[in-house]
Amino acid sequence: MELEKGGYLYLMLVFMILIMRGEGQLRENFYAASCQNAETIVRQAVVKKMSLTATAPGTLRLFFHDCFVEGCDASIMIASPNNDAEKDASDNLSVAGDGFDTVAQAKQAVEAICPGVVSCADILAIAARDVVTLSGGPKFNVELGRRDGLVSTASRVKGNLPEPNFNLDQLKSMFSKHNLSLVDLVALSGAHTIGFSHCEFFANRLYSFSPPSPIDPSLDPTYAQELIKLCPKNVDPTFVVGLDSQTSRTFDNLYYKDLVAGKGLLTSDAVLFKDPATNATVTDFANNPLNFNTAFATAMIKLGRVGVKTGNEGEIRRNCASFNT
Incomplete structure (x- = not known):
């Protein structure tokens, strides 16, 4: 009887430890x-x-x-x-x-x-x-x-967020330290399908790319001229341009079609198609919206696990803009 009681208490202890461990994990519902x-x-x-x-x-x-x-x-x-x-x-x-x-x-x-x-x-x-x-x-x-x-x-903050002029190596380094793969990187970049950018973040591609070529030669020429009209040198710094060329309020795969067509707005967008390491993934997402949606959902879940505080860490704020104490 004592042995059975001891065994029961042991199992209860193990069960409680598992529950306590589980409190420190993210989970659905x-x-x-x-x-x-x-x-x-x-x-x-x-x-x-x-x-x-x-x-x-x-x-x-x-x-x-x-x-x-x-x-x-x-x-x-x-x-x-x-x-x-x-x-x-x-x-x-x-x-x-x-x-x-x-x-x-x-x-x-x-x-x-x-x-x-x-x-x-x-x-x-x-x-x-x-x-x-x-x-x-x-x-x-x-x-x-x-x-x-x-x-x-x-x-x-500085040094912990991707910059609009990053090359693929810089992007890869930043994403990989959060356990996000190259596919995750390309998929999460697709969030730009509903985004906007201020002209200042890509003006160098229109006016000062290099001495022999002020306009970035990788930009589609017609698209480049459209951007110059939208973002002249004296443009209001608050003016914004859609990060995809047509449907900046709709979450779709046009962003990747734009990359293939030389219409990636930011340097950090354009490099995804230009670099052999990510070219195939961009092409796949441009041709297969379902593949993009699946990869994006997976990457968002992985992103949501980065550096989380769980269990007894941190607090539950009463007001999001201020700490409780």
């Missing part, structure tokens, strides 16, 4: 018991926001920029009275305010139903998925269980 309708509430907030403004590119970019600095912990959401938080770094100043507001509105709606339960980091991950789906992109389940970070510093 994380809030099934604590806030059953969390994802539905977030989606409703996203739908409402998208009916008012083009928030999809900003929200999706916000997720990328958050995860690449400090991990996916909503550190980018923190507002600082001294303008020294992560969002204040020069590389984040062009992230559209609509994305921040989308997450804030969703958080407010969730807090009204389940106060202190759902992290801002998870709300951002759900919102990023939803803007993709609502823009015509793939549906996929989001792993949840992130907690919000306790650090947000502008000085930690």
Whole structure:
């Protein structure tokens, strides 16, 4: 009898250890018991926001920029009275305010139903998925269980985000340190199918590419002339151009067709087709939208695991823009 009791206690101990370990892992339906309708509430907030403004590119970019600095912990959401938080770094100043507001509105709606339960980091991950789906992109389940970070510093941003003039080696190095493969890199770059860029980020390809050729010769000539008309040298610095040539509000594979046609807007876009290491993947995604959608969904799930805080790490913020203490 004592042996059976001891065996039972041992099994219970093992079971409890496994449960405790499981609390530190992301998983689907994380809030099934604590806030059953969390994802539905977030989606409703996203739908409402998208009916008012083009928030999809900003929200999706916000997720990328958050995860690449400090991990996916909503550190980018923190507002600082001294303008020294992560969002204040020069590389984040062009992230559209609509994305921040989308997450804030969703958080407010969730807090009204389940106060202190759902992290801002998870709300951002759900919102990023939803803007993709609502823009015509793939549906996929989001792993949840992130907690919000306790650090947000502008000085930690530089060198941790891809730059518009990066070559493939630089992109590969940055993505690989987050366990993202070349296929993931090409797939996640496809987020530019619903994005926009300020003229300053590609002006060098139109006016100062090289002494013998001011215009980047890899650009389609007709496309280059269109860009020059849209972005003259004295253009308003706030002016933006679609990152794909025709359907910048629809999540599709036109971005890859543009790359094949010499219409990649940024240097970091164009290199994906020009470099032999990624050329085949770009061509595949240009010809097979289903392959792109599948790869993008897989890469988004992997991106969402980068540097996450789980279990007892971090906190569940009451307000996404400020730490609890």
